[in-house]
Amino acid sequence: MPVDHYENFPVASLLVPARLRRPIEAIYHFARSADDIADEGDAAPAIRLAGLATYRAELDRIAGGEPAATPLFQTLAGAIREYALPLQPFHDLLDAFAQDVVKKRYADYPELLDYCRRSANPVGRLVLHLFERTEPEHLEQSDCICTALQLINFWQDIAIDWRKDRVYIPQSDLPRFQVSEADIAAGRCTPAWTALMAFEIDRTEALMRRGLPLVHALPGRLGWEIRLTVQGGLRILERIRGVRGDIFRHRPTLGPRDWLVAAGRSLRM
Structure with missing residues (x-):
């Protein structure tokens, strides 16, 4: 069931096959950290939206075959390549988090x-x-x-x-x-x-x-x-x-x- 920090997203539990825990954790950490940018602390909306824009830029780097700039996206890029994950769901998450900032x-x-x-x-x-x-x-x-x-x-x-x-x-x-x-x-x-x-x-x-x-x-x-x-x-x-x-x-x-x-x-x- 939901975790305390971000209650929609599953964490790779012991019930999940060991080989898939790492990519599931990568997806979760992407979502959790992006949600933190949108929702945690007291940053101004413009700063929150700029932070989410850096995540979009990282996804674009992955799409273009360029090396990721941070450990979080390096791990995520590996999972995306290995399992041929579509990028649109990641963009959809960022769109929703950006919407939370203003709506x-x-x-x-x-x-x-x-x-x-x-x-x-x-x-x-x-x-x-x-x-x-x-x-x-x-x-x-x-x-x-x-x-x-x-x-x-x-x-x-x-x-x-x-x-x-x-x-x-x-x-x-x-x-x-x-x-x-x-x-x-x-x-x-x-x-x-x-x-x-x-x-x-x-x-x-x-x-x-x-x-x-x-x-x-x-x-x-x-x-x-x-x-x-x-x-x-x-x-x-x-x-x-x-x-x-x-x-x-x-x-x-x-x-x-x-x-x-x-x-x-x-x-x-």
């Missing part, structure tokens, strides 16, 4: 999904490339799982994102449930808020379940890695539902017992 609200659900298409889905697609499982139905299932994980992170971190002046709940959903941003600011868990969160949870869970067939298509340990990831995400949704959406006072995290539950459910998938 703080999303008009509707399709607009939010377009952000997830670039901020979360590329990692799943790159992992499928490593395993040479890039059939269209598998890519689509991976997208469903990755987008669902991204949305789960959003619902989990509504209060944290508010302090960064970010609201990922689609703006069109707020009036539909008679909820305002003032309710988020005040941490008000009203019946209207509970209904809104239930709606988002239901929609996210349905999306996750659309991706479930992927776990049966992936080989060996990767299939088990994805099973555990999916069940961990569903467990977070269950925890949010259990506190009636009150993530202001009960930010859900997974402890040892939750992972035991997730592992048991993984065996029955």
Whole structure:
């Protein structure tokens, strides 16, 4: 399931074949460090965007067959060459991180999904490339799982994102449930808020379940890695539902017992 630092991206666990841990770690470190540029510290937006531009330039160097300038990109370039990884997913991640610097609200659900298409889905697609499982139905299932994980992170971190002046709940959903941003600011868990969160949870869970067939298509340990990831995400949704959406006072995290539950459910998938 998600790591503490950047909750969408998988880390190469012991369930992943040893030969693929290094390229998966290279992908993760690229994404994590680029996200840090966009989101950590107190740098001005122009500086953040300039930092992301240097990452784009490094990708262009790789595309042109030029040597990478930093250890991070040297390792990444090796993985890209060895496994013939496409460069577009890396560019998509940078586009999403740059968008996070300047865009703080999303008009509707399709607009939010377009952000997830670039901020979360590329990692799943790159992992499928490593395993040479890039059939269209598998890519689509991976997208469903990755987008669902991204949305789960959003619902989990509504209060944290508010302090960064970010609201990922689609703006069109707020009036539909008679909820305002003032309710988020005040941490008000009203019946209207509970209904809104239930709606988002239901929609996210349905999306996750659309991706479930992927776990049966992936080989060996990767299939088990994805099973555990999916069940961990569903467990977070269950925890949010259990506190009636009150993530202001009960930010859900997974402890040892939750992972035991997730592992048991993984065996029955």
